[in-house]
Amino acid sequence: MEQYFSFIILTYNEEIHLPRLLNSINGLNAPIYVLDSGSTDKTVEIAQKFDAEVKINPFINHPKQWEFALNNFKINTPWTIGLDADQIISPELFELLKNFDPLLYQDVDGIYFNRKNFFRGKWIRFGGMYPKYLLKMFKTGVGYSDINENMDHRFITPGKKIIWKKGHILEENLKENEIRFWIDKHNKYSDLVAIEEVERLQNIRSQTNNRNLFGSPDERMAFLKSIWWKLPLGWRPFFYFFYRMILQLGILDGKTGIMFHFLQGFWFRTIVDIKIDEIKRKIVNP
Structure with missing residues (x-):
């Protein structure tokens, strides 16, 4: 099979x-x-x-880590796929890549790629969480990491982009089953945001x-942000939590989904707003 x-x-x-991830892509050569x-x-x-080439780099944030990876690994294939370790490739997406x-x-x-997000074993289907399209595959040397973001990471490509609606990235961080891990992790993320x-x-x-409500998924996200x-x-x-729970039917995700x-939609955003206010006060009164 050609690479x-x-x-x-x-x-x-x-x-x-x-x-789990490496087994899901095993066989794609x-x-x-x-x-x-x-x-x-x-x-x-x-x-x-699994015969992976490994490099070590101190973590600052996700966009800069991806930038380092794209600039320091010598990728010889015409296309590159970027994944997080807590993601796996579904069998349907495996077949799309195989062919x-x-x-x-x-x-x-x-x-x-279309992502399914899981929390404590529960697929979070509503609340605007699905479908969720992530730019994960791009031509090598063309796609790059958006370092204008401090926490959210996304790849940028200047040319045409398409969506594979079939097949999924399945994302579930098993360490987040412990609430202390989730809170500590998102407390650090709130600093970055x-x-x-x-x-x-x-x-x-x-x-x-570009900000475009009717453009690509990332252009739509830029508009909403x-x-x-x-x-x-x-x-x-409060507005966002109401939007997710009622207008986006998040309440249908059941007890685990509502949690x-x-x-993610209220507690995390509230902590971010409190920290923004604290930073602004320090700027005015150093």
């Missing part, structure tokens, strides 16, 4: 996730590159058992994607 694409995977202490942030468990050992013919995509720079928003107010950061940043701090988490929407 048309390579996988790049980011890791940090992912011994419970990485075998694709080179695998793992960028690790300094794991202290068996992550690197597992990657090497991938680059001649059919000569005018395409990027391909969106708060700093990013303040820097946008100071015109230090700008959006890379531009509105979000204008909403009043402290109130917007997820509350934590």
Whole structure:
């Protein structure tokens, strides 16, 4: 089988996730590159058992980690796929990749995969969480990491992009089954988001994607974010939680799903707003 694409995977202490992912792509005859942030468990050992090339780089944020990976691994295939360690490839997506013919995509720079997100074993289907299209596959040397983001990571391609609606990335972080891990993780993320928003107010950061409600998934997200940043701090988490729970039918996700929407859609956003206010006060009164 000719090699048309390579996988790049980011890791940090992912011994419970990485075998799951690597087994899901086993058989695609694709080179695998793992960028690790300094794991202290068996992550690197597992990657090497699957013949992955491994590099180590200290973690600052996801966009910069992806930028390092794209600039420091020598990818020889015409296409690159970027995945997180807690994701796996569904059998349907495996077949799409197995039968991938680059001649059919000569005018395409990027391909969106559809993601299913799981929380404590529950597929979060509503609340705007599905379908969720992520640009994960792009022409090597053309796609790049959007470092104008401080926490959310996305790849950018200048040319035509298409969406694969069939097949899925299945994403479930098993470590998040422990609520303390989830809270600690998102508390760190809230620092990054708060700093990013303040820097946008100071015109230090700008959006890379065009804002277009009817454009690509990332252009639509850029449009929605531009509105979000204008909403009043402290109130917007209430608006967003209502939107997800009622207008986007998040209540239909049941007990576990409602817990997820509350934590991710309200608690996290509230902490971000409090930290933004704290940063702004320190700027005014250093």
